[in-house]
Amino acid sequence: MTVIMVPAHVAAIDELEATSAATTVTSSLRSTATSMSDVSEWMTAHGAPADWTGDASEAADHAMTRMATQTDGVRAAFTRVAVACDTYVTRIVELTATRVELVGRRNTLNGEIDALTTKIEQSTADDIASLQGQAETLQGKVDRLVDDITKLWDDVESAEDTLITAFQAVDSVTEGQDAADRDTTDIAALRAELTRLGGDPEAINDWWNELTPAEREALKIADPDLIGNTNGIPTGDRDDANRTSLERDLDDLQAKQDAGEDLSKEEQKLLDRAKAAQESLDVPAAEGLPDANRDGIPDAVDVNLLVYQPGAFGGDGAVAVSYGDPDTADNTAVIVPGITNDGSNIAGQGKDAYTLYKEAIANGESAATIAWMGYDAPSWNPENALDWPGDGLDMGSVINEGKAEAGGALLADFVDGLRASDQRPESSDSNLTVIGHSYGSTTAAHAAHDHGLDADALTLIGSPGAGGDSVNSASDLGMPQGKVYAGAADNDFVSWLGRDGDLGMGKDPTQADFGANVFPVDPGEEFHADSLNKGIENHTSYFDPHSQSLSNITDIVQGDEPDLTGGRTQDANDMALDWAKDEVVHQVEKEFDTTVQEAKDTYNDGKDWVEDRVDDFTDLWP
Amino acid sequence: MTRILLVVLLVAFAAACTSPGATDSGDDMPDAKTFKKEMDAEAASLLPDLMTAFGGQLNGMQATFHERGGFGIWDYTAKGTVYALPGTDDQALAAGSRALEDHGFTVETDKEKVRLRASKGNISVLVDSAFPGDDKGVASLNLSMSSAATISEGDDFAESAPAEDYLDYLK
Numbered sequence: 001m002t003v004i005m006v007p008a009h010v011a012a013i014d015e016l017e018a019t020s021a022a023t024t025v026t027s028s029l030r031s032t033a034t035s036m037s038d039v040s041e042w043m044t045a046h047g048a049p050a051d052w053t054g055d056a057s058e059a060a061d062h063a064m065t066r067m068a069t070q071t072d073g074v075r076a077a078f079t080r081v082a083v084a085c086d087t088y089v090t091r092i093v094e095l096t097a098t099r100v101e102l103v104g105r106r107n108t109l110n111g112e113i114d115a116l117t118t119k120i121e122q123s124t125a126d127d128i129a130s131l132q133g134q135a136e137t138l139q140g141k142v143d144r145l146v147d148d149i150t151k152l153w154d155d156v157e158s159a160e161d162t163l164i165t166a167f168q169a170v171d172s173v174t175e176g177q178d179a180a181d182r183d184t185t186d187i188a189a190l191r192a193e194l195t196r197l198g199g200d201p202e203a204i205n206d207w208w209n210e211l212t213p214a215e216r217e218a219l220k221i222a223d224p225d226l227i228g229n230t231n232g233i234p235t236g237d238r239d240d241a242n243r244t245s246l247e248r249d250l251d252d253l254q255a256k257q258d259a260g261e262d263l264s265k266e267e268q269k270l271l272d273r274a275k276a277a278q279e280s281l282d283v284p285a286a287e288g289l290p291d292a293n294r295d296g297i298p299d300a301v302d303v304n305l306l307v308y309q310p311g312a313f314g315g316d317g318a319v320a321v322s323y324g325d326p327d328t329a330d331n332t333a334v335i336v337p338g339i340t341n342d343g344s345n346i347a348g349q350g351k352d353a354y355t356l357y358k359e360a361i362a363n364g365e366s367a368a369t370i371a372w373m374g375y376d377a378p379s380w381n382p383e384n385a386l387d388w389p390g391d392g393l394d395m396g397s398v399i400n401e402g403k404a405e406a407g408g409a410l411l412a413d414f415v416d417g418l419r420a421s422d423q424r425p426e427s428s429d430s431n432l433t434v435i436g437h438s439y440g441s442t443t444a445a446h447a448a449h450d451h452g453l454d455a456d457a458l459t460l461i462g463s464p465g466a467g468g469d470s471v472n473s474a475s476d477l478g479m480p481q482g483k484v485y486a487g488a489a490d491n492d493f494v495s496w497l498g499r500d501g502d503l504g505m506g507k508d509p510t511q512a513d514f515g516a517n518v519f520p521v522d523p524g525e526e527f528h529a530d531s532l533n534k535g536i537e538n539h540t541s542y543f544d545p546h547s548q549s550l551s552n553i554t555d556i557v558q559g560d561e562p563d564l565t566g567g568r569t570q571d572a573n574d575m576a577l578d579w580a581k582d583e584v585v586h587q588v589e590k591e592f593d594t595t596v597q598e599a600k601d602t603y604n605d606g607k608d609w610v611e612d613r614v615d616d617f618t619d620l621w622p
Numbered sequence: 623m624t625r626i627l628l629v630v631l632l633v634a635f636a637a638a639c640t641s642p643g644a645t646d647s648g649d650d651m652p653d654a655k656t657f658k659k660e661m662d663a664e665a666a667s668l669l670p671d672l673m674t675a676f677g678g679q680l681n682g683m684q685a686t687f688h689e690r691g692g693f694g695i696w697d698y699t700a701k702g703t704v705y706a707l708p709g710t711d712d713q714a715l716a717a718g719s720r721a722l723e724d725h726g727f728t729v730e731t732d733k734e735k736v737r738l739r740a741s742k743g744n745i746s747v748l749v750d751s752a753f754p755g756d757d758k759g760v761a762s763l764n765l766s767m768s769s770a771a772t773i774s775e776g777d778d779f780a781e782s783a784p785a786e787d788y789l790d791y792l793k
Contacts, residue, residue, distance in 0.1 A: 284682075285682065285684075286682060286684040286686065286701075286785065287682045287683075287684070287701040287702065287703075288680070288681045288682025288683060288701060288702040288703030288764070288765075289681055289682065289703060290703060290752060290762070291703070291705045291706075291752065291760065291762045293759070294753070294758060294759020294760050294761075294762075295759065295760060296705060296706035296760035297705070297706070298681050298703060298705050337691065338691070339691070339692075340691045340692030340693055341691055341692055342692070344692075345688075345689055345691070345692055347688065348688040348689055348690070348691070351688060351699075355701075358752070358764065362752060362753050362754070362756075364756075379692060438691075533695050533772055533774050536690060536691075536693045536695055536772075537690070537695070537771070537772055540690040540691055540693065545748050545750070545764070545766055546737060546739065546748055546750065
């Protein structure tokens with residue numbers, strides 16, 4: 001009897017205990033290092049109070065210098081381990097991908113082993129030689145796979161050992177101070193170099209990539225607000241720095257609040273914006289992770305905090321959050337919101353961006369969708385309605401384009417930063433679409449017309465005007481031929497505002513003669529003056545699931561052509577005029593109906609009263 | 623005339639931004655607190671049966687209020703992903719449709735786009751294929767449960783209400 005040695009199944013490969021979520025530990029380490037750095041810098045710069053004199057002053061100076069030196073040692077220790085943690089997480093991400101590949105090989109191989117076993121059961125003597133050969137081939141594959149699995153676990157252990165060594169190297173005060181002494185990074189010089197580059201994103205990106213990992217880490221710790229918000233710095237590093245600042249703000253302000261201290265109005269505003277930024281980072285976890293590679297296991301979404309300036313624009317705040325990594329994504333979308341938005345509602349904007357993200361990856365390509373609240377949109381807190389010129393003036397600015405013009409410059413710079421940090425080969429940069437909604441469309445149009453917005457496509461939705469008297473057609477926006485898209489719900493009253501002239505924000509981009517590619521949008525419900533919420537819903541439904549608008553915007557983001565209509569042939573302002581005429585008729589009819597009903601009610605009430613009295617008399621004289 | 627009209631529209635727009643409670647949505651939507659109670663109760667009853675019908679696993683699904691822009695009108699929404707479906711999207715949608723009908727929802731199915739829309743009172747449920755028209759790999763669905771129209775009463779409650787984790791209803 002001939003025996004064919006069929007290899008046994010390869011055992012299941014355990015999951016790695018560490019995941020990319022370990023990056024939160026790095027953020028915490030970095031945030032602590034930043035706090036230490038701030039303390040150390042402050043003590044070194046200030047010393048004892050100026051009005052102290054004599055021995056006490058000298059003693060205080062010495063004590064503070066000693067304290068600053070020790071604090072710097074702690075800062076150096078945290079910097080070291082933050083770098084080590086960063087390296088560890090990067091390695092874990094690589095090894096997780098390796099494991100996924102090995103799991104795939106194992107599944108295939110075990111399937112082949114089962115298939116061979118079935119063949120052997122159905123074989124005849126003539127098949128033996130062939131089957132023997134197949135069994136040996138499979139055994140070779142099994143041996144190679146087992147070797148690769150062993151190597152995987154060796155690599156995991158090695159990464160862990162390296163991390164442990166890094167922690168052990170600075171786990172005492174002396175070692176920390178030693179690390180600080182050997183730290184030759186000149187933060188001030190690096191800051192000066194960055195300033196000298198004058199905000200040129202390409203030059204900044206090149207400069208950043210030339211730095212050593214230790215220099216990059218030192219800068220992120222010493223000045224996270226600068227690094228996180230500088231266009232041209234790679235996305236991952238901006239995210240590291242901004243999360244450091246965010247964690248610092250949340251910790252500091254929450255601790256103050258928890259200690260029973262009252263926050264000032266400004267501090268409370270800052271805390272609200274920090275919490276909103278955190279909420280925007282948590283959107284994928286709250287709304288469900290996609291299974292992009294269809295293996296039945298949800299995939300992590302790479303969420304990046306690209307802008308975090310909670311105190312910007314007089315406290316309105318600037319924030320941008322990206323779902324996906326724009327430095328590597330096949331397709332990138334930047335969504336520019338409009339009036340009434342600021343840093344406090346970035347989570348709501350993030351939800352729209354994440355909805356678009358999940359749609360955009362459905363074709364198998366990678367995507368990054370960014371909610372960009374990086375400009376000062378006209379906003380108004382009703383509680384401050386009488387705050388003039390403050391919030392009152394801010395909302396008043398909606399009727400002119402000043403904020404859209406200023407925002408356009410910031411948007412163009414931000415997009416230049418994305419282009420500079422794009423890691424894809426130059427010939428196949430990420431397909432980048434800017435989507436302006438409401439006043440954000442006017443802002444985006446200004447970015448295109450005034451600043452040569454470096455995007456592949458521009459999409460204007462619910463637009464009150466495509467910006468400025470010098471934009472008469474899509475071609476004036478300077479985008480690639482045929483790459484200006486526009487869409488508006490018929491019953492979106494903001495889209496009825498487009499017009500030339502001093503009162504208005506430019507032409508309606510959905511007009512047929514404007515020359516944009518106009519895509520269909522669900523019309524929305526008709527509304528009346530006493531149901532303005534419906535009108536607002538029509539203006540804020542462009543990213544609603546199952547909507548025509550979302551489907552068409554997704555096509556554009558993926559680089560495909562959306563469905564197209566011919567565009568509006570009725571002037572936008574005439575649409576407003578028609579609505580107003582119909583509204584007058586509606587309100588008069590409503591008032592008439594109400595008056596008639598009131599008259600009927602009065603008559604009926606009177607008639608009932610008379611009848612009752614007649615009955616009373618009849619009862620008295622039967 | 624047009625200039626006057628535009629100013630009127632802008633004023634109306636600003637008014638809508640500042641006092642949404644004064645306008646009538648026309649949908650008889652309850653206030654934020656009442657609606658949250660209504661939808662949370664429906665979710666607690668529906669989701670276990672719906673997930674049994676789908677046969678996969680659910681992630682995400684935290685219900686939160688979010689304001690439309692800064693306009694003072696709110697949606698209460700829970701979104702999640704149903705992954706690791708044992709069959710195809712079509713099969714899952716058909717089973718989900720039956721479960722929704724059993725719970726009193728009116729269901730409209732769009733087979734071409736592999737999605738369904740269901741409604742019951744003030745509550746709307748949307749389900750669609752995460753990868754419509756592509757049967758490669760393991761199927762998954764997007765699931766969303768929300769207010770059928772926006773909510774304009776109960777601003778303070780909506781602003782501060784903590785997220786409700788609907789995954790807890792499946793334990």
